[in-house]
Each structure stands twice: as structure tokens, then as C-alpha cells.
Amino acid sequence: xxxxxxxxxxxxxxxxxxxxxxxxxxxxxxxxxxxxxxxxxxxxxxxxxxxxxxxxxxxxxxxxxxxxxxxxxxxxxxxxxxxxxxxxxxxxxxxxxxxxxxxxxxxxxxxxxxxxxxxxxxxxxxxxxxxxxxxxxxxxxxxxxxxxxxxxxxxxxxxxxxxxxxxxxxxxxxxxxxxxxxxxxxxxxxxxxxxxxxxxxxxxxxxxxxxxxxxxxxxxxxxxxxxxxxxxx
Amino acid sequence: xxxxxxxxxxxxxxxxxxxxxxxxxxxxxxxxxxxxxxxxxxxxxxxxxxxxxxxxxxxxxxxxxxxxxxxxxxxxxxxxxxxxxxxxxxxxxxxxxxxxxxxxxxxxxxxxxxxxxxxxxxxxxxxxxxxxxxxxxxxxxxxxxxxxxxxxxxxxxxxxxxxxxxxxxxxxxxxxxxxxxxxxxxxxxxxxxxxxxxxxxxxxxxxxxxxxxxxxxxxxxxxxxxxxxxxxxxxxxxxxxxxxxxxxxxx
Numbered sequence: 001x002x003x004x005x006x007x008x009x010x011x012x013x014x015x016x017x018x019x020x021x022x023x024x025x026x027x028x029x030x031x032x033x034x035x036x037x038x039x040x041x042x043x044x045x046x047x048x049x050x051x052x053x054x055x056x057x058x059x060x061x062x063x064x065x066x067x068x069x070x071x072x073x074x075x076x077x078x079x080x081x082x083x084x085x086x087x088x089x090x091x092x093x094x095x096x097x098x099x100x101x102x103x104x105x106x107x108x109x110x111x112x113x114x115x116x117x118x119x120x121x122x123x124x125x126x127x128x129x130x131x132x133x134x135x136x137x138x139x140x141x142x143x144x145x146x147x148x149x150x151x152x153x154x155x156x157x158x159x160x161x162x163x164x165x166x167x168x169x170x171x172x173x174x175x176x177x178x179x180x181x182x183x184x185x186x187x188x189x190x191x192x193x194x195x196x197x198x199x200x201x202x203x204x205x206x207x208x209x210x211x212x213x214x215x216x217x218x219x220x221x222x223x224x225x226x227x228x229x230x231x232x233x
Numbered sequence: 234x235x236x237x238x239x240x241x242x243x244x245x246x247x248x249x250x251x252x253x254x255x256x257x258x259x260x261x262x263x264x265x266x267x268x269x270x271x272x273x274x275x276x277x278x279x280x281x282x283x284x285x286x287x288x289x290x291x292x293x294x295x296x297x298x299x300x301x302x303x304x305x306x307x308x309x310x311x312x313x314x315x316x317x318x319x320x321x322x323x324x325x326x327x328x329x330x331x332x333x334x335x336x337x338x339x340x341x342x343x344x345x346x347x348x349x350x351x352x353x354x355x356x357x358x359x360x361x362x363x364x365x366x367x368x369x370x371x372x373x374x375x376x377x378x379x380x381x382x383x384x385x386x387x388x389x390x391x392x393x394x395x396x397x398x399x400x401x402x403x404x405x406x407x408x409x410x411x412x413x414x415x416x417x418x419x420x421x422x423x424x425x426x427x428x429x430x431x432x433x434x435x436x437x438x439x440x441x442x443x444x445x446x447x448x449x450x451x452x453x454x455x456x457x458x459x460x461x462x463x464x465x466x467x468x469x470x471x472x473x474x475x476x477x478x479x480x481x482x483x484x
Contacts, residue, residue, distance in 0.1 A: 065264060065327065066262050066263055066264045067264075068264055068297050068299065068300050068305065068335070069299045069300065070299065070300045070301070071299050071300070071301050072300075072301060072302060100301060100302050101302070101452065101482075102302050102303065103279060103280045103281065103302045103303060103304065107352075142352055142363065144480075147280075150278070150280045150282055150283075151282075152277065152278065152283070160277060162277070162278035162279070162280075162283070171354045171361075171363055172363065173363065173383060173385055179390070179424065180383075180385055180390050181385060182360075182361035182363075182385035196299070196306060232301075
């Protein structure tokens, strides 16, 4: 019974097949000796072309969403003075790079260089404790910054600049007196942003490390004040 | 002016031009967003405390100029520029009507990312240690890591370099233990006042364990312990313990 229905359905399907474009002409394959029976190519093309209801006139547009640039990196140079404990106060210069993580926190890497002078002992005794190369004071710091007091600074009536007092703290190394010392740094700064792409910084930072250059081992504080310019990108 | 000085000056100018180029090039097409809420607030600065000085009405649009942290500098149709928060901008739609979405990183991205970068502070064989690392992910569980560090101690200073594999035990979780295995080199500069031993560079191998914890967006904390074996040219090899904790981000 079931097989009978299946046969019927198959016959019905076969009967509709000649209407299908892909199988159209299957039944003519056998009649190779009678080319006159084959339909003309032009009429075949007409048969195969689907009926056109609406002519699509609009090409599909690919919408590209412009990327939003981020300006979270800050790169700059600075100049200032550093008081190297026992070795006098001298000019310093350096470079700084920062990455702003959130509106509150940022990462900062600093590199700076100065030169230690003579201790009072050296001045009085004329005995040199360090060579010229050893007097070179080089530090690097990796710090975390916190925008402690964000605000705005005004020049006149019509010009406002965003600003912030920030706190800095981190670790690094200081190369001085023929040795590199593990250094803890902490400090604070004031940043004014006159335009979106650059900023002015005033930073006071203490570089603390253990030194035994003058006989006894002690913790030295090396305070630095510097002014810097950075570019956001 | 010598030729070298001229080259330096030219290189400096090129660097300056490269730095300033993003600031002066204004001929770019910006993303346009349409306000669907009753209004969009514009702040004077990129922070929650900066006052609102302008609002953009519903159905008006803004051009997004650039982003700083969670804040976007936008320009209204009338040419007013101000800062809109990501939270507010996520209620706007793009020109084709789809809601604006911006991914600052999430836990799903943390589970499946390509690169990691981080910095650590800690201890290496009793000396203070500062280190940074970069990682390349083969899949969510297996990373290739390169770490460089400097140790500054009472008896010696030096630098280390490690290259190895990290296996993330539970990548889908906020907390996950890590298993570490690799090789490296250590360059040691001993400090001695009486006898001056020479600097030495020695190969090392390490095995370690660690833990990572997803903080927010693209950031996570990481702490680890590595047991290093230093293959010396002396009679015995050395074992050095490294402990460190730090902060990293992925992208």
C-alpha cells in the first residue's frame, strides 16, 4: 500500500521535472540524431531567464564605520633640578611616557639624567670619592599615577583648560656612584591641557634609595622638581 | 653644520612632524552618531566632575573626534565640541540605525585574546626585582611568554631574560592558576669590595606557578613564583627563587 503511494508520488515528481531549469532537456538527450528537434538556443535562453518583477536599480552599499582614534598615550620631555643627597643640586633632564587607563589612573615611565657634584668632604679635602663617569646620575621609574584633583584652569574670561593634580608612586632603578640601586619614587604633579593634543606638567618627585657611598648605609632622598611638555597621541 | 648634525636635525624634525601630524590633520571622516534619548550631555572635560555646558537634542547628530579613556570628544552639527561619556554614547545609534557599541574589553575578551603586556615588582634571589613581560596566545590556554627583568641587590645586580610557556588552567574564569615552564639567561654583576669577581652570563631553566585575576576592561592582576635553576660553570648549579606581582593588560 505504502509502496504504491510512493510510486504515485514519484511519477508526479517526474512529471513536474521538465519545468525545472536544471533538468530541462533531460528527455531530449537520447535524440542525438535529430538536431532539428532540439530547441533553438535563443528560445532556450528565454525559457531559462527568470521573470523579472522588479528591476533592482540600487547597488548594495557597503557601510564602513570610521574607526575612533584613541589618544591615551602621552610622550614628552622635561627639564628641572634634582637635589642629590650629599652631592649637591644640579640640573636634570629626561623623558616621560604615560598611558591613561581610566579617567582616574595612568601608568607612567620616566627616564632622567643629572650629574652629582662634590660632597663637602671632597671640597674640603680635595680627595675625589667618585670618578667623572660615576658622578653621572641616571634613573628610571615605572609608576602608577592617580588624578587626585581634576579641574579646570582659566586664562581670562573665554579660555578654560582642563587640569589635574596627580599623585605618583612606583619603583625603578638609579645608577649613581658606580652602582645601580633599587629606587622607590613618590611625588605629585600638576598637569594643564591647553589643547587636546598637548599638556604642560610641573612635577615634584622624590627618588629614595639606599646608599653607602659615604661609609655608612643610609636611605637617601633625592628630590626633583621638573617642568615638562607632553604630546597626546 | 656637519653632515651628521644635519642628519640629526632632519631626524628630529621628522620625529616632531610625526608626533604633530595627528594633531594638525583635520581632513578625516568621523563616526556620526544620532541621539535617541531626550538629549545627550556634553561636558567641558573628560571626567565625571566636569560640568555639562551643552546638550544635543534628540535626533540631532554628533561627530566622534577621538577617545580618551572612557570619554569621547564629539562635535555637534553646530560645531560645538565637548566630551560625552561612553555610557551616554551607548544610547545613541549610528547612521544605519544600529545601536553604537564600543568594546573597552570584557571578561570574554580576557578569555580569548592575542597579546598581553605587563609589569611586575618583586624579589629575585633576595634582591629587589623589576620586570616586564609580553605574551602571545596560541589559544585561550597556552601562551608563549617573554620576560625581561632587572634585579638590584646588596651583593649583586643583574638582568634576566626568560622565554617560556604558560598554561592557563581555567581560562574562562575570573581567577585562574597558571603553570609556567621555560628557559632563560641571567647576567650577574657581583658587588665585592675586596675581590672583584667578573660579571657572568649563565643559562637558566625555570618552572613556576602563578595566578591571574581579571580586574576590569582590558586589565588584570598577576602574581607568580618561578624556581630558576642556574647552570653555572662552577662545581654546583644554583637555585634562585623569583616572586613577583604586577599589573597587565591584554589586547
